[in-house]
Amino acid sequence: xxxxxxxxxxxxVKKEIQRFMRNWRQRFAPATISAIxxxxxxxxxxxxxxxxxxxxxxxxxxxxxxxVFYSMTSAYMNTCxxxxxxxxxxxxxxxxxxxxPNYLIVLGYFxxxxxxxxxxxxxxxxxxxxxxxxLLYHPLLLLLxxxxxxxxxxxxGMITAMVMSEMLQIHIVYSFLIMPLAYFGGIFYSxxxxxxxxxxxxxxxxxxxxxxxxxYSIIGVSDMPVVTALIVIAVIMLLLYGGCxxxxxxxxxxxx
Amino acid sequence: MSAKTLLIGYQTLFAKETHRxxxxxxxxxxxxxxxxxxxxxxxxxxxxxxxxxxxxxxxxxxxxxxxxMMQVxxxxxxxxxxSLFTAKYxxxxxxxxxxxxAAQLMLLAFISSSMLxxxxxxxxxxxxxxxxxxxxxxxxxxxxxxxxxxxxLFSTLGLINAIYxxxxxxxxxxxxxVITPLTYLGGVFYSIHSLSGxxxxxxxxxPIIYIVNTFRxxxxxxxxxxxxxxxxxxxxxxxxxxxFCVVIVARGIGLRQ
Numbered sequence: 001x002x003x004x005x006x007x008x009x010x011x012x013v014k015k016e017i018q019r020f021m022r023n024w025r026q027r028f029a030p031a032t033i034s035a036i037x038x039x040x041x042x043x044x045x046x047x048x049x050x051x052x053x054x055x056x057x058x059x060x061x062x063x064x065x066x067x068v069f070y071s072m073t074s075a076y077m078n079t080c081x082x083x084x085x086x087x088x089x090x091x092x093x094x095x096x097x098x099x100x101p102n103y104l105i106v107l108g109y110f111x112x113x114x115x116x117x118x119x120x121x122x123x124x125x126x127x128x129x130x131x132x133x134x135l136l137y138h139p140l141l142l143l144l145x146x147x148x149x150x151x152x153x154x155x156x157g158m159i160t161a162m163v164m165s166e167m168l169q170i171h172i173v174y175s176f177l178i179m180p181l182a183y184f185g186g187i188f189y190s191x192x193x194x195x196x197x198x199x200x201x202x203x204x205x206x207x208x209x210x211x212x213x214x215x216y217s218i219i220g221v222s223d224m225p226v227v228t229a230l231i232v233i234a235v236i237m238l239l240l241y242g243g244c245x246x247x248x249x250x251x252x253x254x255x256x
Numbered sequence: 257m258s259a260k261t262l263l264i265g266y267q268t269l270f271a272k273e274t275h276r277x278x279x280x281x282x283x284x285x286x287x288x289x290x291x292x293x294x295x296x297x298x299x300x301x302x303x304x305x306x307x308x309x310x311x312x313x314x315x316x317x318x319x320x321x322x323x324x325m326m327q328v329x330x331x332x333x334x335x336x337x338x339s340l341f342t343a344k345y346x347x348x349x350x351x352x353x354x355x356x357x358a359a360q361l362m363l364l365a366f367i368s369s370s371m372l373x374x375x376x377x378x379x380x381x382x383x384x385x386x387x388x389x390x391x392x393x394x395x396x397x398x399x400x401x402x403x404x405x406x407x408x409l410f411s412t413l414g415l416i417n418a419i420y421x422x423x424x425x426x427x428x429x430x431x432x433x434v435i436t437p438l439t440y441l442g443g444v445f446y447s448i449h450s451l452s453g454x455x456x457x458x459x460x461x462x463p464i465i466y467i468v469n470t471f472r473x474x475x476x477x478x479x480x481x482x483x484x485x486x487x488x489x490x491x492x493x494x495x496x497x498x499x500f501c502v503v504i505v506a507r508g509i510g511l512r513q
Contacts, residue, residue, distance in 0.1 A: 026425050026428065029432060029433070030428075030432045033432060033433065033436065034436070037440040038440075040441070041441065041445050041446070042299075042303075042445070045446050045451065046303075046307060048450070049306070049307045049308060049450070050303060050306045051306065053306075168280070168283060171287065172283070176286075176290065179291070179294065180294060183294040183298055184294075184297075188298050188299070188302075189298065189303060193302055193306075
């Protein structure tokens with residue numbers, strides 16, 4: 001990367017970070033409040049009735065799932081919202097005519113979203129520490145998998161933003177794809193509680209692997225082999241990242 | 257102006273408002289159904305088997321009424337706020353305000369249209385729930401009254417929010433910081449008898465506890481609180497909210513400034 005490009009990349013990242021930090025309450029409060037509610041209602045109150053799952057109390061069990069859910073949601077929402085606004089207001093044209101190469105534009109958007117996504121994850125981990133003694137078995141693995149998740153969902157967000165035609169459609173992918181797959185990815189239950197067919201179907205759900213690996217890195221327990229899960233989420237991330245960059249080069253929704 | 261002309265104005269605005277969400281019915285009705293489906297499968301079924309019976313009911317049965325009310329309250333509130341705020345933001349509200357339509361009829365049109373949307377959503381969630389469990393419908397009148405008053409109350413509150421809102425962020429503040437927390441802590445997922453002393457007393461300060469329990473009483477015959485008193489309070493609250501809304505609109509707050 002030439003030094004000029006580096007400056008341009010940093011400018012884009014800085015602009016994007018400023019965008020969500022400007023009204024940070026609106027960006028971080030909803031996820032934080034929902035996480036508190038889930039931990040209080042299901043973790044604490046219902047947790048007494050549910051008992052231990054995978055050998056840990058229920059609030060400890062769902063914390064990693066909540067971390068995954070809100071980091072993927074904020075990565076998706078941030079990229080999708082920001083990129084669609086840029087398309088809608090035609091600000092994207094100014095970025096496109098600048099000497100910044102396409103792959104760096106994509107990377108700039110993803111970097112900022114990853115920052116927001118990680119910040120959300122850390123906030124939820126801090127909240128979780130108030131509910132049950134904090135555990136962090138493999139912090140580096142956690143960072144790596146959160147990065148993979150952030151990039152994956154930033155890519156989904158950008159592709160959605162390229163094809164959608166009005167702002168409300170941002171919720172379609174969320175309601176029909178992200179939320180169902182995430183909830184059935186084992187945020188609230190261990191795959192071992194499912195009947196055999198349910199277990200098999202869950203293995204086709206990429207989010208099972210994401211929840212599994214994050215749960216392993218936080219509480220040290222996993223539903224599936226860690227190496228397999230890591231490979232699966234790395235492959236998914238590379239495919240989506242590559243796909244998104246390729247679509248950007250073809251100018252889908254931006255140079256048409 | 258004759259009653260008939262007045263009615264035409266009301267009907268037109270009601271039709272326009274209803275058309276607004278029916279045009280995109282997939283986006284209006286499918287997301288709440290998906291959310292409810294996820295809760296039914298995950299909490300009702302998978303986790304429910306570990307929770308065991310709650311107040312003598314299966315956990316799936318227990319959460320059904322609360323899930324319905326949760327969607328009814330949220331839909332009524334969000335529809336009313338969003339719709340009126342958009343009209344304010346795009347200034348199309350000015351065309352309604354200069355028309356000969358009386359202010360009260362304008363409010364009623366907004367409220368009844370939001371009520372319709374939330375009631376449809378509520379009925380759909382009940383139907384969805386019937387795939388997972390059965391209900392008795394113990395007290396039909398209680399069910400209907402709670403349904404209608406709750407949707408009216410939250411539609412009216414939504415309008416008040418929109419009247420005071422200055423930007424799109426203001427539209428989300430109350431749902432995020434007030435309604436969602438009060439709903440989750442409002443006995444949708446647990447009986448307040450599962451809570452320890454101080455939390456039980458604190459819960460009784462939460463108005464949504466009364467709404468959820470009254471509705472649950474109507475459907476399943478079980479309640480943590482006194483039902484007739486709750487209905488009375490719900491009626492009173494709805495009336496107060498409506499009068500407040502009429503007064504601020506008459507004074508032109510937020511809409512004619």
